[in-house]
Amino acid sequence: MDLVPVILSGGVGSRLWPVSREMHPKPFIQLPDGQNLIQKTFLRACRLPGVSEILTVTNRELFFKTQDEYKAIEGADCAQSFILEPFGRNTAAAIAIGALKLAESHGPEAQMLVLAADHLIQAEDAFADAVAKASQLAADGWLVTFGILPHYPETGFGYIQTRSDTALGHGLKVERFVEKPDLATAEGYLAAGGYYWNSGMFCFRVGTLLEQLGQHAPEVLEAAAAAIERSDISTGKRHRSLNLDPAHFAKVPDISIDYALMERSDRVATVPCDIGWSDIGSWIAMSELTAPDNDGNRLEGEVLTHASTNNFVHSCERLTALVGVQDLVVVDTPDAVLVAHKDHTQDVRHIVKQLKSHGHSAHLLHRTVNRPWGSYTTLEEGDRFKIKRIVVKPKASLSLQMHHHRSEHWIVVSGMARVVNDDRELMLNSNESTFISAGHRHRLENPGVIDLVLIEVQSGDYLGEDDIVRFEDVYGRATS
Structure with a gap:
């Protein structure tokens, strides 16, 4: 019997703005110990007895970033497979597609262990024991x-009510799932006993899951x-990925696995556990x-305080000072600062909604944006110009591309660049440059063994990231 962990990495984590953004969501936030949540989840899953492969369901735009995070982990040597969603479609779609693929590759007796990429579990031995029981x-x-x-009457989680008269070996039969309660109701749950926080983690035999979906949510399974x-399926040296077709994926009902199946089935059990779990939800x-x-x-970062108590400060890039304040959350990033009272941290998501409604890019991107080939940082921008710092990884290459509305001037800071500029190909060393006119086909490549760093100065009538036509691309992003 194969056990395959399935990591769901689809949430944005809007309550952790401004560090969490749509293109740098909650699973990628670095924690004080230097790792991020998706790395911890992958490593924890890889350490489970008998696990040799991990399936990750994520957004197509985050595929290469996820691969980079996995590569950076020491001590994890599991094969990787991916399901790449063109957009979010809730957990029923992700789990159903994952189960169908595992039935195809491992058979109906295989088990899938569904884990969230953005949860923290600090008691790893207890987690492994709970997985064995499940x-x-x-x-x-x-x-x-x-x-x-x-451990306390939490109002931000859903609850599972169990039947104390139906013990199932290491588990309990589930009586019902309960929505997030008010405080008085949550206090009543703790006093009564038999209630547990719903972690959003699951363990299924693949054949059982597909049979139950067919019975209770056939529209999800068929779609x-x-x-x-x-x-389409693509393969690499250590991974396989299923690139979901947007038009047909959009037909899968947008519903959670709880609503689609778990609340309807009479075959639901829970394993009570105390594993140091947190969803890091605020x-x-x-x-x-x-x-x-x-x-x-x-305090995280360089922070000075005077006559200030019970505050949290995350400020890793510049000095921050607090004077005479209490119970504040201060989160500083290069392009946005959050100041909130501790009693209102759940309301940060409303700021994200305002940014979206106003079309402000701060809900989507940081100033530094990761790409399959490296990263770029926007240093300054204004009317008709933008300045970026571009880092290209060794042996990596940008697409052969063209812009309609902007010209670009590239100046190499360090490393070596191989450049295609219209009908010319040239090598640039440090302190050398080239100018690329609007409408010219061009490509940037790092043929060396160290990072290529350059400054790009854009000028033109329109400088949006969508002004790009790709003719060739090693990452499969060429314009059709």
Whole structure:
């Protein structure tokens, strides 16, 4: 029996803005120990007994970034497969497509362990023990959830109510799922016992899951199968990826696995566990990863305080000072600063909604943007000009492309560049440059063994990132 962890990496984490953005979401936020949540999830899954492959379901735009994060992990040597979504479609779609692919590659007896990419689990041995118990239940035909032992009356989580009269070996039969309660109701749950936080993690035998989806959510299963049939598969040295067709993927119902299946089936069990779990759902939860000083302040970066207590500051790029304030959350990034009272950190998502409605790019991108070939940082921009710092990884290449509305001037800072500029090909060393007129086909490549760093000065009537026509691209992004 194969156990295949399936990592769902589709959330944005808008309550962790301005560090979390759509193109740099919550799973990629670096924690105080230097790792991020998706790395921790991958490593934790890879360490489970018998696991040799991990399937990740993520947005197509985050595929290469995810691969880079996995490559940076030491001590994880699992084969990788990916399902690449063109847009978010909720958890039922992701899990159904994952189950169909695992049934095809591993057979119906295989088990899938569904994990969220943006959760923190600090008791890894207890987690492995809970997975072993869940696997036994799944083998017996149960749809298994992981119920987190509640330590306080949390109102931000859904709850699982269990039946104390129906013990299933290492688990309990689920009576019902409960939506996020108010405080008085949550206090009642803790007093009554038999209630657990719904972690959003699952363990299924693939054949059981598909049979239950066919019975309770056939429209999800049929649309998922149709989306797979019309999608493309690509392979690399250590991975396989399924690129979902947008038109057919859009036909899969937008519904969570809880609503589509778990609340309808009578084959649902839970494994109660205490695994040091947190969904890191707000800046308060994030702040708890940093030890407080004598005044209760939790400080990340260069921070000075005077007559200030019980604050959290995340400011890793410049000096921040607090004077005479209490109970604040201050998060500083190069292009945005958040100041919130601790009692209102759940409301940060409303700022993200305003940014979206105003068309402001701060909900989508940081100043530094990762690309398959490296990254770029916007240093300054104004009317008809933009200045970027571009870093190209060794042996990497940008696409052969053209812009209609802008010209570009490239100046090499360090490393060596191979440049295609219209009908010319040239090599540029440090302190050398080339000018690319609007309408010229061009390509930038790093043939060396160290990073290529250059400054790009754009000028023109329109400088948006969508002014690009790709003719050739090693990452499959060429314009059709």
